[in-house]
Amino acid sequence: MTIQQTESIKIEIFDPPMCCPSGLCGPEIDPALLDINEAVLKIKKDFNGKVNVERYLLSQQGQKFMQQPEVMKRLQTNGVEILPLTLVNGKVMKEKSYPTFDELKKYLGI
Amino acid sequence: MNTTKYLFFSGKGGVGKTTMACATAVHYANEGKITLIVTTDPASNLADVFETEIGHKITPLLNNLWGMEIDPDKATEEYRESILSPMRAVMPQSVMVVLEEQFNSPCTTEIASFDRFVDFMVAEKEGKGEKYDVVIFDTAPTGHTIRLLELPVDWSKHIEESAKGEGNTCIGPVASIQKNKVRYDEATRLLGDAERTTFVFVLQPEETSVYETKRSSKELKEIGVKNIELVINGILPGEVCDHPFFKSRYEMHQKYIKIIESDFPVKIRKMYQRDGEIKGIERLLNIEKDLFANSGKQSYSIGNDEITKAVFNNFTADSIDEIIKPNGKTKSIFFTGKGGVGKTVISVATAYKFASEGYKTLLLTTDPASHIGEVLEQHINDKIQKVEGVANLWSVIVDQEKATEEYKQRIIEESKSKYSEDMMIAIKEELESPCTEEMAAFDKFMAYVESDDYDFVVFDTAPTGHTLRLLELPFDYSDQVSLMVTTSQKSQEAKSVTQKRFDKVIARMKNPEKSIFSFVVYPESTPVIEAYRAMLDLKEAGIQTQFVVANQVLKPEYCTNEFFIKRRIMQEKYLSEMKERFQLPVTIMPLLESEIKGIAMIQKASNLLYSKNGKV
Numbered sequence: 001m002t003i004q005q006t007e008s009i010k011i012e013i014f015d016p017p018m019c020c021p022s023g024l025c026g027p028e029i030d031p032a033l034l035d036i037n038e039a040v041l042k043i044k045k046d047f048n049g050k051v052n053v054e055r056y057l058l059s060q061q062g063q064k065f066m067q068q069p070e071v072m073k074r075l076q077t078n079g080v081e082i083l084p085l086t087l088v089n090g091k092v093m094k095e096k097s098y099p100t101f102d103e104l105k106k107y108l109g110i
Numbered sequence: 111m112n113t114t115k116y117l118f119f120s121g122k123g124g125v126g127k128t129t130m131a132c133a134t135a136v137h138y139a140n141e142g143k144i145t146l147i148v149t150t151d152p153a154s155n156l157a158d159v160f161e162t163e164i165g166h167k168i169t170p171l172l173n174n175l176w177g178m179e180i181d182p183d184k185a186t187e188e189y190r191e192s193i194l195s196p197m198r199a200v201m202p203q204s205v206m207v208v209l210e211e212q213f214n215s216p217c218t219t220e221i222a223s224f225d226r227f228v229d230f231m232v233a234e235k236e237g238k239g240e241k242y243d244v245v246i247f248d249t250a251p252t253g254h255t256i257r258l259l260e261l262p263v264d265w266s267k268h269i270e271e272s273a274k275g276e277g278n279t280c281i282g283p284v285a286s287i288q289k290n291k292v293r294y295d296e297a298t299r300l301l302g303d304a305e306r307t308t309f310v311f312v313l314q315p316e317e318t319s320v321y322e323t324k325r326s327s328k329e330l331k332e333i334g335v336k337n338i339e340l341v342i343n344g345i346l347p348g349e350v351c352d353h354p355f356f357k358s359r360y361e362m363h364q365k366y367i368k369i370i371e372s373d374f375p376v377k378i379r380k381m382y383q384r385d386g387e388i389k390g391i392e393r394l395l396n397i398e399k400d401l402f403a404n405s406g407k408q409s410y411s412i413g414n415d416e417i418t419k420a421v422f423n424n425f426t427a428d429s430i431d432e433i434i435k436p437n438g439k440t441k442s443i444f445f446t447g448k449g450g451v452g453k454t455v456i457s458v459a460t461a462y463k464f465a466s467e468g469y470k471t472l473l474l475t476t477d478p479a480s481h482i483g484e485v486l487e488q489h490i491n492d493k494i495q496k497v498e499g500v501a502n503l504w505s506v507i508v509d510q511e512k513a514t515e516e517y518k519q520r521i522i523e524e525s526k527s528k529y530s531e532d533m534m535i536a537i538k539e540e541l542e543s544p545c546t547e548e549m550a551a552f553d554k555f556m557a558y559v560e561s562d563d564y565d566f567v568v569f570d571t572a573p574t575g576h577t578l579r580l581l582e583l584p585f586d587y588s589d590q591v592s593l594m595v596t597t598s599q600k601s602q603e604a605k606s607v608t609q610k611r612f613d614k615v616i617a618r619m620k621n622p623e624k625s626i627f628s629f630v631v632y633p634e635s636t637p638v639i640e641a642y643r644a645m646l647d648l649k650e651a652g653i654q655t656q657f658v659v660a661n662q663v664l665k666p667e668y669c670t671n672e673f674f675i676k677r678r679i680m681q682e683k684y685l686s687e688m689k690e691r692f693q694l695p696v697t698i699m700p701l702l703e704s705e706i707k708g709i710a711m712i713q714k715a716s717n718l719l720y721s722k723n724g725k726v
Binding site for chain 1: 193194196197200201202204205208209525528529530532533536537
């Protein structure tokens with residue numbers, strides 16, 4: 001979104017395969033996807049400038065998956081079932097499900 | 111240096127769109143202009159007309175003339191491979207399987223063919239490819255084409271809006287598709303450039319065709335297209351209509367020509383129906399001569415061999431009584447086929463049959479171009495209502511635009527209490543995506559499929575194989591997705607309720623006891639090929655087609671002169687081809703002397719369609 005200062009914290013979420021990350025283009029809305037969307041929006045707002053959140057889709061940003069050895073290692077061992085993966089500054093914090101807003105906040109340690 | 115001119119030919123399947131596009135291409139090529147003809151129609155018969163293999167590559171056809179058939183499957187594969195191939199080396203097999211499946215979504219197919227289509231429109235600007243003086247698009251039949259052409263506007267807007275918000279769209283992260291926006295904008299700009307772009311609608315002098323053309327041209331104007339022309343094709347030549355039966359049809363044609371001329375203040379060219387198929391350069395030149403000569407005196411003979419004596423092969427219509435007979439459960443009957451093949455009339459005649467036999471029947475359409483109300487001669491709207499003058503019959507129109515609006519409202523209402531304002535902005539943004547429309551329409555459609563309130567529900571139009579695959583694919587792996595994505599109890603519950611509903615509807619549509627799918631076609635080349643492909647599509651979604659209706663079949667007793675004898679013989683060829691291709695019962699609806707309108711005519715049509723009269 002914005003040019004980040006070097007000390008900003010980077011949260012990366014590697015999404016499972018789906019049409020779009022909002023969960024709104026399938027036949028029915030997935031509340032889990034709306035919840036993570038909401039959590040990300042709130043983190044961005046509350047920690048504006050201090051935290052950088054990115055979400056990656058396997059079908060559209062495969063490059064990002066391949067560049068992250070921690071993600072590739074898990075994909076190769078466990079397959080797609082391991083997704084979603086949440087990384088903070090390159091370290092895996094959560095696998096198989098999305099973190100809540102409170103969990104995200106805890107990862108940041110701010 | 112001259113700039114390229116673009117000509118788009120549009121119109122429903124079987125009106126002669128490809129023929130007119132080819133005749134135009136030959137015309138420009140003969141004038142010495144470097145010409146390219148491209149089709150995006152999966153059922154294209156470009157290759158038939160030029161009597162040569164073309165396929166998914168630019169192929170030389172004649173001096174100065176090249177052609178290409180955009181193959182949606184190949185285009186999708188190219189698009190998919192460009193994304194997946196760098197991943198193959200490192201990603202485990204299980205991941206690749208899921209990814210490949212995802213690229214089967216209809217959204218991908220549409221984007222992929224559209225991308226190839228835009229290639230030709232922006233080639234000049236990007237300085238790529240061969241330089242053409244004239245590029246002719248023999249586009250896919252109306253509805254789909256419009257969709258394709260609206261995409262640049264929709265996507266471009268969607269990309270712009272999303273860039274301000276979350277930064278994600280259905281076709282990829284905003285950053286990586288900015289270059290597509292530039293291309294889509296260029297394509298849209300060209301579409302609206304009256305100096306360079308012309309839209310030619312090919313239509314027949316019939317009510318449905320006129321209605322569809324009005325609707326499409328209105329939509330095109332809304333997306334900025336200015337230069338529209340018409341070709342009225344298939345006009346019966348007065349001098350061959352000596353038989354009273356055809357005299358009546360001739361008068362009907364003349365009536366609609368007058369209506370078209372007064373309703374469309376644009377350049378209109380008129381073309382006679384021919385006594386044979388247009389194949390090969392010689393016959394194409396015969397068309398080209400009339401299309402560009404603009405003179406009053408036209409020919410209608412395509413120059414095939416003299417026929418001295420009429421020898422007809424009687425065609426035995428198969429009985430479909432066993433297939434459609436009531437079985438104590440609610441039966442849904444879906445009539446499908448391209449716009450204008452007469453599926454509305456067949457649906458109405460079928461619904462009439464059941465209702466008059468005492469079964470509680472609902473007649474329903476999801477086709478925005480449907481003229482159910484005109485056929486019944488009463489106003490039908492989006493609320494279920496009793497049909498006047500026919501006991502046991504109800505009717506309703508599913509309005510797609512309204513359905514989309516309702517769907518959006520419902521989602522917004524459901525989410526409003528649960529999420530923040532920022533989130534609501536993101537949700538609304540996402541709901542503007544073109545994918546929403548298809549989902550919304552199906553959502554509405556499902557409600558009627560689930561209904562047990564009637565003995566028979568007759569659908570004028572079926573969901574396409576694409577829609578069905580869209581539903582099945584995500585749901586096949588939504589089993590997995592729901593396990594991994596969804597952690598909370600409420601998510602699981604929401605998932606399982608929807609999933610059960612979809613499963614139930616899909617199971618019902620796959621059950622041949624409960625759902626009957628039928629294609630309506632004219633016994634002519636394009637409609638038969640199109641229906642056959644659609645049948646395979648449905649089959650892939652797990653749905654078996656059960657019978658085919660050949661509409662507008664000429665009765666031998668009316669074919670008293672050479673013109674109609676030749677046309678009847680052509681129809682016979684396609685009737686037997688239909689039996690061979692579909693391997694299904696083929697029943698027949700004869701051509702009537704006038705349009706089917708009003709209860710008395712509906713009754714007559716119903717009797718003709720369902721009487722076991724056998725040979726025609």
